[in-house]
Amino acid sequence: MAQYRGGLRKWFREGWVDISRKKKDGSHPACGRSSAKKGGKYPKCVPKAKAAKMTAAQKRSAVKRKQASGKPVSGKPSRVATFKRKTRRKKSAK
Numbered sequence: 572m573a574q575y576r577g578g579l580r581k582w583f584r585e586g587w588v589d590i591s592r593k594k595k596d597g598s599h600p601a602c603g604r605s606s607a608k609k610g611g612k613y614p615k616c617v618p619k620a621k622a623a624k625m626t627a628a629q630k631r632s633a634v635k636r637k638q639a640s641g642k643p644v645s646g647k648p649s650r651v652a653t654f655k656r657k658t659r660r661k662k663s664a665k
Contacts, residue, residue, distance in 0.1 A: 589614035
C-alpha cells in the first residue's frame with residue numbers, strides 16, 4: 572500500500588479538537604457537535620498539536636472571531652483563520 576502524505580487520511584490522523592469547549596479535566600473534546608440547535612454556535616476546530624501550542628488568549632480570540640462571523644447555524648460553516656493576521660502600520664507623512 573502506498574503511503575500518502577496529505578489529504579483526508581492525514582486530516583483524520585491529526586486528531587482535531589474543538590477549542591471552544593473544555594472537558595472537566597481541562598482537555599478539549601473531539602471536533603464536531605451532536606446537533607445543530609437553533610441559536611447554537613459552530614465549533615472552532617484545530618489539530619490537537621496546534622491547540623496544545625496555543626495560549627488561552629489565542630484560543631479565546633480564535634473562538635470569538637469564529638462565532639462573530641455572522642453565519643447562522645443552519646447554513647454552511649464559515650472558515651475563519653485561527654490566527655489573526657498582523658497588519659502593518661502606515662508611516663505618517665511629515
